[in-house]
Amino acid sequence: MTTAPRLIVEFPGAPAPDAEAARTVVAAARAAAAVATARSVPLLLPETADGGGPGLDPSVLAGILAADLIAPHTSGTVRRPAGAPPRLIVAASSSRNAPYNLARRIQSLNRITCGQVGLFLRADGLDPVTSAAPSSPPTIADSHARLLAEYVEVLRRLWVSFPEEALVGDRDTGRFADPRSLVPASFAGEVYSVAGALNVPLPSAHRTLLLTDAVAAGPAVSVDGVIGPDSGGQEDAAAPNYLTVTWIPAGGGAPAGTSPEEVVVTGTVDAAARVLREASAGHVLLRVRAAASQLATLLEALFEALPAQHESRDFQAHVK
Amino acid sequence: MTGPQGGRQLHINVNILNAGVFGGSWRVPENHPLSAYTLKHYVDIAKKAEAAKLDAVFLADGPVIEKDLEYRPGNSFEPSVLLARIAAQTSLIGLIGTFSSSYNDASELASRLAALDTVSGGRFGWNVVTTAGAAAAANFGRDGEPEHASRYVRASEVTASVVSAWAGAAESGALPASPQGRPVVVQAGASKAGIRLAGEHAEVIFTAAQTLDEALAFRRDIDAAAATFGRRPEEIAILPGLSTVIGSTEAEAKERRRLLAELVPLPYAIGRLSSQLGFDLKHVDLDAPVRREGLPEPEAATGSQTFYRMVLGIIDRDNPTYRQLLHALGGGAGHRIVVGTPEQIADDIEHWYRSGAADGFNVMPDALPSGFDQFVDHVVPELQRRGLFRTEYQGTTLREHLNLPVQATVRRELPVLAGAGPSQGAA
Numbered sequence: 220m221t222t223a224p225r226l227i228v229e230f231p232g233a234p235a236p237d238a239e240a241a242r243t244v245v246a247a248a249r250a251a252a253a254v255a256t257a258r259s260v261p262l263l264l265p266e267t268a269d270g271g272g273p274g275l276d277p278s279v280l281a282g283i284l285a286a287d288l289i290a291p292h293t294s295g296t297v298r299r300p301a302g303a304p305p306r307l308i309v310a311a312s313s314s315r316n317a318p319y320n321l322a323r324r325i326q327s328l329n330r331i332t333c334g335q336v337g338l339f340l341r342a343d344g345l346d347p348v349t350s351a352a353p354s355s356p357p358t359i360a361d362s363h364a365r366l367l368a369e370y371v372e373v374l375r376r377l378w379v380s381f382p383e384e385a386l387v388g389d390r391d392t393g394r395f396a397d398p399r400s401l402v403p404a405s406f407a408g409e410v411y412s413v414a415g416a417l418n419v420p421l422p423s424a425h426r427t428l429l430l431t432d433a434v435a436a437g438p439a440v441s442v443d444g445v446i447g448p449d450s451g452g453q454e455d456a457a458a459p460n461y462l463t464v465t466w467i468p469a470g471g472g473a474p475a476g477t478s479p480e481e482v483v484v485t486g487t488v489d490a491a492a493r494v495l496r497e498a499s500a501g502h503v504l505l506r507v508r509a510a511a512s513q514l515a516t517l518l519e520a521l522f523e524a525l526p527a528q529h530e531s532r533d534f535q536a537h538v539k
Numbered sequence: 540m541t542g543p544q545g546g547r548q549l550h551i552n553v554n555i556l557n558a559g560v561f562g563g564s565w566r567v568p569e570n571h572p573l574s575a576y577t578l579k580h581y582v583d584i585a586k587k588a589e590a591a592k593l594d595a596v597f598l599a600d601g602p603v604i605e606k607d608l609e610y611r612p613g614n615s616f617e618p619s620v621l622l623a624r625i626a627a628q629t630s631l632i633g634l635i636g637t638f639s640s641s642y643n644d645a646s647e648l649a650s651r652l653a654a655l656d657t658v659s660g661g662r663f664g665w666n667v668v669t670t671a672g673a674a675a676a677a678n679f680g681r682d683g684e685p686e687h688a689s690r691y692v693r694a695s696e697v698t699a700s701v702v703s704a705w706a707g708a709a710e711s712g713a714l715p716a717s718p719q720g721r722p723v724v725v726q727a728g729a730s731k732a733g734i735r736l737a738g739e740h741a742e743v744i745f746t747a748a749q750t751l752d753e754a755l756a757f758r759r760d761i762d763a764a765a766a767t768f769g770r771r772p773e774e775i776a777i778l779p780g781l782s783t784v785i786g787s788t789e790a791e792a793k794e795r796r797r798l799l800a801e802l803v804p805l806p807y808a809i810g811r812l813s814s815q816l817g818f819d820l821k822h823v824d825l826d827a828p829v830r831r832e833g834l835p836e837p838e839a840a841t842g843s844q845t846f847y848r849m850v851l852g853i854i855d856r857d858n859p860t861y862r863q864l865l866h867a868l869g870g871g872a873g874h875r876i877v878v879g880t881p882e883q884i885a886d887d888i889e890h891w892y893r894s895g896a897a898d899g900f901n902v903m904p905d906a907l908p909s910g911f912d913q914f915v916d917h918v919v920p921e922l923q924r925r926g927l928f929r930t931e932y933q934g935t936t937l938r939e940h941l942n943l944p945v946q947a948t949v950r951r952e953l954p955v956l957a958g959a960g961p962s963q964g965a966a
Contacts, residue, residue, distance in 0.1 A: 241715055273712065281623075323602065401604070415603060420576065
């Protein structure tokens, strides 16, 4: 079972209208990921740029950042201890990705990074490839809840469909893999129908961290956590809800607003650290309203002012 | 593209076709049998390709697990994230990835690939394919594969839409503007519909021509198709696939070729040829001549017509036995195989290039990484010595490496494949 990380930091989606801007964004993301990784806090890569404009696709950005995480000669085998948080979380929408394609990109990133990538899935409708299928279902009343439940089930099945143990590579007998070890998704729901196994293997013991937005999460959905406007910061043993803390460092100093699902804090590192300490019994998504290039410095200062999480120390002891 | 007389040079990509082009490539003693499932395999080859000043690395792909996995490796890593990972550790080598027009959404694909192009500094090329087969279709809610013609109609629409989004990126601000104007469009497929699609969109064409005459005829077809769409044929680079088997002597190369044929797992080779010919070969006498009569014509084949045409070409030309045909194909992807010393392979490359049959090659080494090491260490220096291949990069983007202009106009009209004429009906 993957343990939902207590704290996740969202990378401010910065516009990248050209190559120079893209280089700046990548450099900022690398710096932020380095600071967050040192503290075993995952960095969430959003789908869109704050304030609109072209952002960098988060799975491509994760592919670039992966080079800092793991050297190529060690990749391919998941060495992450069970329950340790991933280092990157890629955001993706159901409305833009057929489940097979998304499952495969995340699985590939996990093979590249030894299991260091999770997914935040936003269930916001059917993607055009699925909806163009001749057998595509008509819109159903509870479509979002149904869609999310099925999408999650398809992902879960696909991610364990090609156990790495199936790779044999026996030169003498000419047997490359054992197809009987494959576990095809064989999913036929009301919304999605996905037959096959993925073509990207991972060790069967690996479980990919999967977060979803709150809108359609139901008790039957096997997710590791919920981020969204409806999550309300309430704890649930099966799938913890994340409280969103928005920190505006350039703000005036007083809390700008509080609601059950979101706390907005303005001002200094100490003010933000205080809010995070108060919320430390739960699960928090931290959004920093600042330029992407400042995120690493701000995070360093913030982490200085926070006690380390137990899971972080455990994880760091393990990787040493 | 003009020949060397025009001051231009050969273009060479390496197709990192997992463990190598042959069905038994993964079994060669010098490589690790599971190498193609490691990241290091791809990063190392890309770095080596960059050091040798190649135009690009090329990744084939499909959103489906190969049915022959029991006998040989398949394509695995999803190309956009793998190429991003490679981009992080290289700075000049071009990065060509295959993405299905059948099972990707144009808007999402345009945005993801634009990001890859931008973060790599303008090194990306999109190999547009249609995805055949019921197995892939069933991963996307379909009961069976879309028919050949409709796959190409969709390919044309998706490509037009993606290219249009890229071309308008600087103005619309909806996507990152490309450092190379826009990513290079690559296409393979020699069916009638494939040639038409290439004429409409392709800037680089990857082919499976077996003979010089076939290659020259293919170029004429492409030129005509490009002209139909108001494009300049000289702004299209044709790069046939070339499987290389290299030895320090001719005898050594031939022995290597024999070994590779021997290493192909027989059930795999038979299964593959059975599906290409459309009947089960399990019960035929492998030493009997291939029966040409009764085989369907290419236009009636539902899978890859390109490779089926190539198989028919070998049958018509050589009248082989089934076993000889299996040997000739080598359990490979069906591209032309050259066997010899580095000098002989350079001779072959030079001959095709000077004849106007090829602007360069998509090289598919016999086994990876070792066969590519040999190509880079021995064939590339020979081509450089002959003045056929660059010794330094002249630019930083894939488009600059390929010496291809950004074509001035993007057709605003909808693609014309549907109902384009009687010749399309049977494609």
